[in-house]
Amino acid sequence: MALIEIKKVDKIYNNEGVATSALHDINLTINEGEFVAIMGPSGSGKSTLMHILGFLDRPTNGEYLFEGKNTEKFDDEKLADIRNRRIGFVFQSFNLLPRTSVLDNVALPLLYSKNLKNQEERAKEALASVGLAHRVNFMSNQISGGQKQRVAIARALVNNPAVIFADEPTGNLDSKSGTVVMGILQRLNNEGKTIILVTHDRTTAEHADRIITIRDGEINTDEKVHNKHIAKEVKIDE
Amino acid sequence: MNKFYYLQAIKGLRRNPSRTLLTTLGIVIGIATVILVLSAGAGFKSYINAQIEEFGSNTVTIETRIPASTKQRAQGAEGGDTAGVAVPITTLKKRDVVDIARLPNIAGVYGASIGQAISVYRDVSKNAFLFGADASRFAIDRGVITKGRAYSEQEDRALAQVAVLGNDIAQSFFGEEDPIGKTIRIGALNFEVVGVYARRGSGGFSNDDEQIFIPASTLQRKILGTDYYFYLVASLVDNTRSQVTKLSMEDVLRQNHQVVDPVKDDFVIKTQDENLSTFNTILSATTFLLIAIATISLIVGGVGVMNIMYVVVTERISEVGLKKALGAKNRDILYEFLYEAIILTLLGGILGIILGTFLSFVVAQVANAFGFAWKFSVPLIGIVISVGVSTAIGVIFGVFPARNAARLSPIEALRYEP
Incomplete structure (x- = not known):
């Protein structure tokens, strides 16, 4: 079943009267349970596409059906609700709250769904699933980069979303930590989670089942991966 | 009081200790200054009043006066008292x-x-x-x-x-x-x-x-x-x-x-009321001066709080972006900042009242040590006005930039560089 379906989407930025087209005439369908990599050089529009798909930004023109519903008329509140319950984000620079415990960071989306029941247990469960049960009470600045990204994945998972968007999740990590992160994403995908990965790096992209390349704001290629890289999720307790 | 926003606000304040300190300090200094100025003013008034009391409250003085000469009268002069005149009456x-x-x-x-x-x-x-x-x-x-x-x-x-x-x-x-x-x-x-x-x-x-x-x-x-x-x-x-x-x-x-x-x-009789008019002129001039100084302190303190609030909220726009990405609604962002601003200004208000009162007490003690009949008092109106104004400024300038930040799309906020 189609989780995401966009038709004829344009994104035009208007900077001080100068219109710049970031995306042009994008048509794309992503089904539930897919692992898709969006690839392209910097400035190609791949991040813009992810932001639109993740409701961090709105398209200028075109139609976006999410879980079968047209989102054009959704207000800010409804979109916030979708981001909160149906979508998880993993960013290149982790974006954890400073001077805040790992547990509180992971529980943040639960706070905004005003779901105060079993918060702590659910946050701990999410942390356990990325192998960080032993770092629950650490502060976000007391752990390594790789661990930070795993905390970010736990935060993305905690509200049990339909899809996880990962924007260059290994970009700030050494290769070993990067492999661990990709391994976790692959496992989550095997467990049925839809994963959308944005990267400029082909090797990273080849951990997905399908690669969409973007060039100059348009879809260039859209193809299956034949020799998929399998990241062994090594159990490491740094 | 919503427990959720309250807890978020407390966490927010703990995450930004230097900002919390600076903002509180700005408010504390603003409020303490106003209280100090008004209290010193009240002390000065009490001193002036004591002087009037010394005069005796229902006395009449009869002083000598040089009668106007015929020529002076023709010019409309009324004659004067004898102070500084060589010819005694x-x-x-x-x-x-x-x-x-x-x-x-x-x-x-x-x-x-x-x-x-x-x-x-x-x-x-x-x-x-x-x-x-x-x-x-x-x-x-x-x-x-x-x-x-x-x-x-x-x-x-x-x-x-x-x-x-x-x-x-x-x-x-x-x-x-x-x-x-x-x-x-x-x-x-x-x-x-x-x-x-x-x-x-x-x-x-x-x-x-x-x-x-x-x-x-x-x-x-x-x-x-x-x-x-x-x-x-x-x-x-x-x-x-x-x-x-x-x-x-x-x-x-x-x-x-x-x-x-x-x-x-060759004499002039002055009742107490007539004698008091001089004092009253001094008193009203003093009061006016004090109100002017207090107003300036309040404006200076207010601008300080405004600046700090504006800068720190701007610095946190990317945090706003992250929270929006995680599903925070505009209302959530606004209330978090509002609660933070209220907690900060209340905290600063209390500390400012304590500091201002303490400094006023010290001033009164010093004045008394120098022999001035100086009463220590803290004018309630000063507390009400200074706390009211600084709270208003703190809340307005804490919430307005936050409201603008909340209105940005999540990605604009996330990528915002102050």
């Missing part, structure tokens, strides 16, 4: 005191002359001010004699050489020694010290603590060689009738001084 006599004392509504009246003479006790010599007053002064003046006694009507009439000392001059002559019964020399004469005043505090326009009080007739006849007073002071039974009493006093004096035309009066 010599018409205020014992007879005036006696006649005024008989008028209705007069509780008491005394005449006073002033002189100066080298005064000596053993090896201590001082060029002392001599205050020659009728014995009736002791019933009117508020000074308290703590050692010995006042001189009497009989001693005054008999030109007795007795003296009551101001506290400071008694101290410099006698130190720990008991002055009562001791003899001091004033000019060429020996005086017996019969009494010593309690300390009155500097504070006035003349320092009573440094003066020697002797009978008026003794000063006039034996030291100055005159028979007139410099001024008279009468106390009234009922101050509300002061204008009527003033008129009958004028009649008595005109008759005694043989003045027919009031323009040629």
